[in-house]
Amino acid sequence: MQKAIDTSAICKRFGNTTALSNISFSVNESEVFGFIGPDGAGKTTLMRIITTLMLPDSGDINVLGKNCRTEFKELRKEIGYMPGRFSLYQDLSVEENLEFYATVFGTSVKENYDLIYDIYSHIEPFKKRLAGKLSGGMKQKLALSCALIHKPRLLVLDEPTTGVDAVSRSEFWDMLGKLRQYNITILVSTPYMDEAMRCDRVALIQNGNLLAIDTPGEVRNGYGRKLFSVKSADKYKLIIALRSLNETITSFPFGESVHVTFKNDRIPENLNSLLQNQGINDALTEETEAGIEDRFLELMQTAGPSFVKTTEGKAARQ
Amino acid sequence: MKRFLGFVRKEFIHIFRDYRTLFILFGIPVAEILIFGFAISMDIKNAGVAFLDLSHDEITHKLSDKIISSGFFRKTEDLLSYNDIDKVLKKGHTKAVIIFEEDFGRNLIREGKASLSIIADGSEPNTATLITNYTTAIVNDFNMGLAGTQVSSALKIIPEVKMFYNPNLQSHFMFVPGVITLILILICALMTSVTITREKEFGTMEVLLVSPLRPVQIILGKVTPYFILSFINVLLILALAWFVFGLPVKGSLVLLLAETMLYILMSLSLGILISTVSSTMQQAIFISLIGLLLPTILLSGFIFPIENMPSVYDYVSLIVPPRYFIVIIKNIMIKGTGLMYIWKETLILAAMTTVFIAISIRKFKIRLE
Numbered sequence: 001m002q003k004a005i006d007t008s009a010i011c012k013r014f015g016n017t018t019a020l021s022n023i024s025f026s027v028n029e030s031e032v033f034g035f036i037g038p039d040g041a042g043k044t045t046l047m048r049i050i051t052t053l054m055l056p057d058s059g060d061i062n063v064l065g066k067n068c069r070t071e072f073k074e075l076r077k078e079i080g081y082m083p084g085r086f087s088l089y090q091d092l093s094v095e096e097n098l099e100f101y102a103t104v105f106g107t108s109v110k111e112n113y114d115l116i117y118d119i120y121s122h123i124e125p126f127k128k129r130l131a132g133k134l135s136g137g138m139k140q141k142l143a144l145s146c147a148l149i150h151k152p153r154l155l156v157l158d159e160p161t162t163g164v165d166a167v168s169r170s171e172f173w174d175m176l177g178k179l180r181q182y183n184i185t186i187l188v189s190t191p192y193m194d195e196a197m198r199c200d201r202v203a204l205i206q207n208g209n210l211l212a213i214d215t216p217g218e219v220r221n222g223y224g225r226k227l228f229s230v231k232s233a234d235k236y237k238l239i240i241a242l243r244s245l246n247e248t249i250t251s252f253p254f255g256e257s258v259h260v261t262f263k264n265d266r267i268p269e270n271l272n273s274l275l276q277n278q279g280i281n282d283a284l285t286e287e288t289e290a291g292i293e294d295r296f297l298e299l300m301q302t303a304g305p306s307f308v309k310t311t312e313g314k315a316a317r318q
Numbered sequence: 319m320k321r322f323l324g325f326v327r328k329e330f331i332h333i334f335r336d337y338r339t340l341f342i343l344f345g346i347p348v349a350e351i352l353i354f355g356f357a358i359s360m361d362i363k364n365a366g367v368a369f370l371d372l373s374h375d376e377i378t379h380k381l382s383d384k385i386i387s388s389g390f391f392r393k394t395e396d397l398l399s400y401n402d403i404d405k406v407l408k409k410g411h412t413k414a415v416i417i418f419e420e421d422f423g424r425n426l427i428r429e430g431k432a433s434l435s436i437i438a439d440g441s442e443p444n445t446a447t448l449i450t451n452y453t454t455a456i457v458n459d460f461n462m463g464l465a466g467t468q469v470s471s472a473l474k475i476i477p478e479v480k481m482f483y484n485p486n487l488q489s490h491f492m493f494v495p496g497v498i499t500l501i502l503i504l505i506c507a508l509m510t511s512v513t514i515t516r517e518k519e520f521g522t523m524e525v526l527l528v529s530p531l532r533p534v535q536i537i538l539g540k541v542t543p544y545f546i547l548s549f550i551n552v553l554l555i556l557a558l559a560w561f562v563f564g565l566p567v568k569g570s571l572v573l574l575l576a577e578t579m580l581y582i583l584m585s586l587s588l589g590i591l592i593s594t595v596s597s598t599m600q601q602a603i604f605i606s607l608i609g610l611l612l613p614t615i616l617l618s619g620f621i622f623p624i625e626n627m628p629s630v631y632d633y634v635s636l637i638v639p640p641r642y643f644i645v646i647i648k649n650i651m652i653k654g655t656g657l658m659y660i661w662k663e664t665l666i667l668a669a670m671t672t673v674f675i676a677i678s679i680r681k682f683k684i685r686l687e
Binding site for chain 1: 322323324325327328331332335336520521522524525526527528529530531679684685686
């Protein structure tokens with residue numbers, strides 16, 4: 001089966017900083033593939049290389065069966081790209097923006113209207129409004145419509161949900177889900193771990209290294225230890241107390257609670273009394289399931305050159 | 319082609335929706351023509367002149383009337399003695415004093431020769447030079463008149479000064495070509511470089527690059543609207559020069575417009591070149607203003623004659639494109655010469671255009687850096 005994206009050992013440096021080191025992965029056709037990682041992890045650089053906007057210093061990359069270095073002209077006809085920051089013409093109206101991108105790609109709004117209908121219908125009532133005067137969520141819908149108007153085979157979305165409210169974010173992912181029926185491969189990056197669950201597969205990326213590539217479920221299952229959640233009214237004090245204990249391996253804040261791992265993977269018998277010594281009387285401890293974020297933190301902690309190799313091996317096995 | 323037209327349409331929307339761009343495009347040329355035409359006039363008009371007539375005869379009266387009625391001068395005072403000259407000049411209203419010697423009329427008729435002195439306020443050198451030149455011209459004219467009547471031995475006073483092409487030394491003959499030269503290079507280079515870097519700055523270039531648009535299409539799409547608008551601008555300036563200042567185009571209008579198109583093309587390619595080396599609008603504006611405005615004003619021969627410059631500047635001015643266009647446009651507009659006399663300059667401009675375009679296309683980045 002042909003891969004939508006196939007890369008091997010991509011490296012990219014900017015001066016002394018390494019943006020991407022030895023990135024190898026592949027994306028299947030009509031898959032929703034997510035890049036998850038904090039700011040500065042190298043997500044944008046990777047997306048720019050995939051969209052032929054940048055060349056890697058070394059390594060091979062094929063997108064939709066075409067070489068990014070030599071066949072970029074043909075490739076650019078089949079990619080829909082939505083950059084990280086809003087990059088439509090603010091002084092053009094909603095309608096004019098959409099029409100402009102349609103003509104640039106040699107098509108018309110009418111021709112592919114059914115593809116964008118679900119998204120564009122939300123903003124169509126405001127089609128005479130200048131794009132610069134739209135709200136964040138509406139801008140994002142317009143940008144997605146523009147990126148889709150030529151029915152691309154690959155849709156690349158760089159942090160589409162950053163700076164958008166929670167409701168619009170959820171709506172946005174619903175829309176992406178609906179696009180599956182058109183067999184469009186979707187590549188999306190996000191700093192929000194909770195969005196990872198809505199992808200078919202995700203790649204965790206940190207400091208230019210791929211930490212893991214798998215389905216969101218498998219990524220969670222990869223968590224190596226038993227995880228416990230500890231709750232207390234004073235979360236800050238609780239973390240300090242937990243970190244001071246000999247039995248604690250890691251402890252990170254997670255929503256209302258603190259996620260902790262202990263030596264021997266079980267709750268220390270005298271945990272409550274140890275915490276009481278530090279003035280915490282209301283601690284409630286129970287075992288919990290690891291999320292993507294827990295796995296990410298775990299990978300970050302152990303990430304070294306050796307670890308990168310094992311992830312690569314894992315990717316190859318798939 | 320449809321893609322290209324769509325792009326041009328988008329550019330026109332950008333221009334017409336932004337009042338500042340429109341103002342720069344059309345407001346500034348009109349304002350500059352009017353400012354240069356009326357405010358920074360190099361002509362004198364109603365300059366204050368005092369007379370010290372020691373002869374008081376028919377001829378001195380006629381001559382002083384002629385000077386005053388010329389429209390360039392206005393009589394401020396009649397002086398009685400040499401002592402008053404210093405005083406009246408110090409007051410400031412009077413820029414020059416014209417002195418007729420004693421027995422001026424009699425000397426002129428008897429000996430065919432009479433002296434007239436002009437004492438001008440040298441603290442304003444420009445005005446002083448202009449006043450002496452104008453007075454000289456008027457006196458010469460007066461001599462000619464005399465030659466036809468009483469006295470046969472013609473020329474009486476002071477050297478002959480004659481201005482070719484611009485007999486009255488009217489300065490809008492000078493500045494209209496100058497302003498066209500300046501405005502075209504500024505608008506074309508500034509606007510194109512800004513509009514291209516704007517796409518970079520707003521991130522829209524990223525999307526354009528990931529589209530099937532070729533670099534040539536992007537560049538031509540950016541430049542075409544400005545080419546059309548600049549051409550309209552030239553017509554506007556020429557019309558303004560004709561209706562407001564009565565400045566005709568002596569040579570072929572077709573040749574003038576063709577040369578102007580070449581110059582617009584040159585300026586646009588220069589603008590593209592600037593945009594390829596700058597990544598922000600601010601940078602582009604800075605380069606355009608410092609790199610183009612100053613050399614055009616100082617080194618093109620628009621205001622300061624190149625012949626009067628130290629030879630170093632003369633050599634530097636060789637790479638300033640407006641220098642050549644000024645020669646071309648002055649030749650056509652004022653002298654009325656044909657291509658015969660300006661083919662060299664035309665060729666240089668064409669060569670510059672080719673070089674700029676070649677460099678721009680080579681340097682235009684098809685990827686992000």
